[in-house]
Amino acid sequence: MSNEQQIRRIASREVQKIAKELHGVSSVVIATVDGFDIASIGLDGEDPGRIAAMASSVSAIGSVISQEESLGRSRSVTIATDTGFAYLSCAYLPDQTLILNVIADQDAVLGQVAYRCAESVRRLEAVA
Amino acid sequence: MKEYKILFSGTPGAGKTTAIGAVSEIPPVVTDVPNTDPGYAKAYTTVGLDYGQLTLDTGDCLRLFGTPGQARFDFLWRILGRNALGLIILLDNSRPNPLADLEIYINGFGEALRSMPCVIGVGRHDQGNTALDDYGLWLMERNMILPVLPVDVRRRADVVLLIDVLLAELEFHIRKGECSHVE
Numbered sequence: 001m002s003n004e005q006q007i008r009r010i011a012s013r014e015v016q017k018i019a020k021e022l023h024g025v026s027s028v029v030i031a032t033v034d035g036f037d038i039a040s041i042g043l044d045g046e047d048p049g050r051i052a053a054m055a056s057s058v059s060a061i062g063s064v065i066s067q068e069e070s071l072g073r074s075r076s077v078t079i080a081t082d083t084g085f086a087y088l089s090c091a092y093l094p095d096q097t098l099i100l101n102v103i104a105d106q107d108a109v110l111g112q113v114a115y116r117c118a119e120s121v122r123r124l125e126a127v128a
Numbered sequence: 129m130k131e132y133k134i135l136f137s138g139t140p141g142a143g144k145t146t147a148i149g150a151v152s153e154i155p156p157v158v159t160d161v162p163n164t165d166p167g168y169a170k171a172y173t174t175v176g177l178d179y180g181q182l183t184l185d186t187g188d189c190l191r192l193f194g195t196p197g198q199a200r201f202d203f204l205w206r207i208l209g210r211n212a213l214g215l216i217i218l219l220d221n222s223r224p225n226p227l228a229d230l231e232i233y234i235n236g237f238g239e240a241l242r243s244m245p246c247v248i249g250v251g252r253h254d255q256g257n258t259a260l261d262d263y264g265l266w267l268m269e270r271n272m273i274l275p276v277l278p279v280d281v282r283r284r285a286d287v288v289l290l291i292d293v294l295l296a297e298l299e300f301h302i303r304k305g306e307c308s309h310v311e
């Protein structure tokens with residue numbers, strides 16, 4: 001199996017697991033850093049391509065801010081809203097960056113989502 | 129002292145990021161990441177925004193914003209287009225169908241173009257089969273008259289010229305607006 005196939009396989013497994021294990025999650029998308037979805041599960045029928053593009057923009061702006069403030073690499077961005085949140089985390093693989101994006105409603109617990117996403121990020125980053 | 133927000137949009141690889149970098153007097157804000165799309169032969173692509181600043185001889189300050197070119201980022205076209213006083217569309221004449229490319233941005237900024245002056249910069253104009261006049265004709269068929277300029281965005285003077293033409297258009301728009309106000 002090629003490296004790329006292996007990454008995709010782990011990515012689809014992680015999005016499934018996150019959606020199953022966490023309450024209140026409406027979609028989970030793993031995107032390339034330039035905004036293409038490579039794995040997704042949309043429980044509300046959202047367009048994963050659109051979420052992937054937005055995730056890449058938000059994450060890029062997060063990276064600019066962390067660079068300008070000399071804060072090191074950006075690890076995550078949270079957009080907390082009136083009725084839920086979007087949580088984006090970056091997975092730095094050896095030759096690419098991926099963005100794990102979780103959209104959740106008020107039934108979800110941010111800390112739990114962040115903790116669970118960090119686990120998925122570690123698994124993606126472990127692909128040699 | 130006045131401030132103008134000017135937006136650069138157009139085909140990926142035409143040179144929006146390069147153009148803003150060529151004229152900005154501050155280190156530009158760049159949000160380019162490695163490109164994975166085989167449809168565009170470029171190593172890096174903008175996924176957020178470009179930002180630069182340029183002070184004119186008059187003391188007026190230009191805030192230059194650039195969008196990603198790909199249509200999947202069109203939500204940013206609207207966000208970045210807010211309060212912009214003018215739009216510069218950059219095209220790449222070496223692409224298979226640059227008029228189809230133009231259509232993407234004319235449609236994408238459709239509503240905004242009614243009230244906002246726009247200038248078109250055609251890069252790599254010595255390559256490809258589309259003549260500069262073809263752009264003007266294409267626009268005329270849609271009842272639009274916009275300046276179309278050949279540019280090499282790597283040259284500061286070319287980018288400054290695009291901006292000058294846009295500001296002239298803006299001036300004209302404002303005067304026209306004032307006249308119709310008086311009527």
Ligand SMILES: Nc1nc2c(ncn2[C@@H]2O[C@H](COP(=O)(O)OP(=O)(O)O)[C@@H](O)[C@H]2O)c(=O)[nH]1
Nearest residue numbers: 139140141142143144145146251252280281282
């Ligand atoms: N050879 C050549 N290169 C050009 C010309 N115009 C722009 N470029 C190059 O095309 C690339 C444009 O990339 P970029 O600014 O990232 O484009 P963007 O996607 O519109 O932001 C840069 O590497 C420029 O140097 C031209 O007329 N001739």
Ligand SMILES: [Mg+2]
Nearest residue numbers: 144145173174
């Ligand atoms: Mg760019």
